[in-house]
Amino acid sequence: MKRYEDLSPSLRCIMTPGPVEVDPRVLRAMSYPVLGQFDPEFTELMNETMEMLRGLFATSNKWAYPVDGTSRSGIEAVMVSLIAPGDRVLIPVFGRFGHLLHEIAERCGAEVFTIEQTWGSVFPPEEVIAAIRSFKPDVVAMVHGETSTGRVQPLAEIGRACREQEALLIVDAVATIGGVPVETDAWMLDAVVGGTQKCLSIPSGMAPITYNDRAEAKLLKRKQVERGLRSGAGTASELPVVRSNYFDLGMLQDYWSPRRLNHHTEMTSMLYALREGLRLVLEEGLEARHDRHRFHERALIAGLTAMGLELYGDAESKLTVVTCVRIPAGIDGESVRSMLLGRFGIEIASSFGPLQGLIWRIGTMGFSCRENNVLRLLGALEAVLVRHGYAVAAGEGVQAALDVYESNVR
Numbered sequence: 001m002k003r004y005e006d007l008s009p010s011l012r013c014i015m016t017p018g019p020v021e022v023d024p025r026v027l028r029a030m031s032y033p034v035l036g037q038f039d040p041e042f043t044e045l046m047n048e049t050m051e052m053l054r055g056l057f058a059t060s061n062k063w064a065y066p067v068d069g070t071s072r073s074g075i076e077a078v079m080v081s082l083i084a085p086g087d088r089v090l091i092p093v094f095g096r097f098g099h100l101l102h103e104i105a106e107r108c109g110a111e112v113f114t115i116e117q118t119w120g121s122v123f124p125p126e127e128v129i130a131a132i133r134s135f136k137p138d139v140v141a142m143v144h145g146e147t148s149t150g151r152v153q154p155l156a157e158i159g160r161a162c163r164e165q166e167a168l169l170i171v172d173a174v175a176t177i178g179g180v181p182v183e184t185d186a187w188m189l190d191a192v193v194g195g196t197q198k199c200l201s202i203p204s205g206m207a208p209i210t211y212n213d214r215a216e217a218k219l220l221k222r223k224q225v226e227r228g229l230r231s232g233a234g235t236a237s238e239l240p241v242v243r244s245n246y247f248d249l250g251m252l253q254d255y256w257s258p259r260r261l262n263h264h265t266e267m268t269s270m271l272y273a274l275r276e277g278l279r280l281v282l283e284e285g286l287e288a289r290h291d292r293h294r295f296h297e298r299a300l301i302a303g304l305t306a307m308g309l310e311l312y313g314d315a316e317s318k319l320t321v322v323t324c325v326r327i328p329a330g331i332d333g334e335s336v337r338s339m340l341l342g343r344f345g346i347e348i349a350s351s352f353g354p355l356q357g358l359i360w361r362i363g364t365m366g367f368s369c370r371e372n373n374v375l376r377l378l379g380a381l382e383a384v385l386v387r388h389g390y391a392v393a394a395g396e397g398v399q400a401a402l403d404v405y406e407s408n409v410r
């Protein structure tokens with residue numbers, strides 16, 4: 001019989017835009033004994049998680065809970081529940097994940113209208129607002145932090161315009177939550193989806209979401225109680241029933257409400273992980289955490305530019321937690337990445353679609369966002385570039401980052 005070795009994954013320094021290194025406290029939380037999903041001890045942990053999620057999303061929304069699955073599951077749950085077939089949906093696209101929203105909206109049976117911005121930039125809010133006024137969508141769906149290009153889209157004015165035009169605004173904040181400000185209430189976002197494996201430093205496998213009363217009103221019009229749980233006749237919905245059972249937020253919220261109406265079997269160990277990750281965020285404080293991400297971004301950029309490398313994209317719309325670097329002419333980007341991983345145990349990312357082979361993407365997210373990691377990456381990258389024949393300004397990168405760290409001005 002074939003013998004399989006004991007599991008022994010390497011200890012990596014993960015500097016990608018996700019997944020990133022998991023905080024040891026989160027890993028420990030995941031090893032605790034499993035509880036039954038209706039055990040009062042467990043439902044209390046669910047309630048505490050909802051409470052902490054409201055803090056994370058800066059909202060007083062009643063509904064803030066995780067969808068079980070990767071971040072895409074949260075996006076799909078929100079979209080399939082809030083977009084009824086035939087709805088008019090506007091999607092402003094400025095990178096790969098905007099295209100994902102388009103793809104999902106189409107599968108929801110929506111009439112989709114997209115506007116596109118050149119990759120490496122974001123939309124001037126007026127452009128999106130003009131499209132909202134002319135297209136009159138029922139729903140606008142857009143990405144906040146685009147990891148494919150390392151850009152962040154300002155949302156406050158778009159949120160206000162959606163409210164005025166009575167459109168629901170759905171936001172993918174998968175890459176930004178816990179790393180840069182996401183102001184659900186202040187920016188009038190109707191539904192927001194976060195990610196665990198990025199700035200929260202929890203493994204992939206849950207998608208925290210929140211939505212307000214406006215969003216809830218719509219999904220209640222599509223609600224149905226599952227066969228087998230109904231007492232009496234099924235509920236008649238005003239709008240077509242949500243086409244997914246697993247992702248029907250009307251049913252999920254019944255499970256997360258004091259009613260605890262049975263739906264899926266909750267992922268106990270992932271919930272422990274999420275709760276511990278949220279505790280870490282709130283202990284650090286959101287503002288301090290955002291400052292920390294900005295500080296290490298500054299050191300990283302100082303190091304990369306001192307080394308002679310060029311950043312990609314508009315400087316004004318740069319996403320703090322993802323730094324995109326142009327691969328110097330004549331250098332094989334994949335060979336550099338593979339040597340960084342193989343010799344130094346450091347992972348950085350390539351990119352997608354039109355940017356494939358043109359840029360590297362470096363993440364400074366959550367637990368991975370720390371001085372040791374930034375310095376280690378800069379030192380290793382310099383060595384690898386020299387090995388690839390690139391005339392790097394030797395020694396300058398780490399020194400420039402050290403200057404930022406030693407000045408300690410946050």
Ligand SMILES: Cc1ncc(COP(=O)(O)O)c(C=O)c1O
Nearest residue numbers: 070071072097145147172174175
């Ligand atoms: C901005 C953004 N949205 C959505 C996703 C999809 O997340 P997941 O792969 O966890 O489903 C990602 C993942 O990288 C992302 O960066």
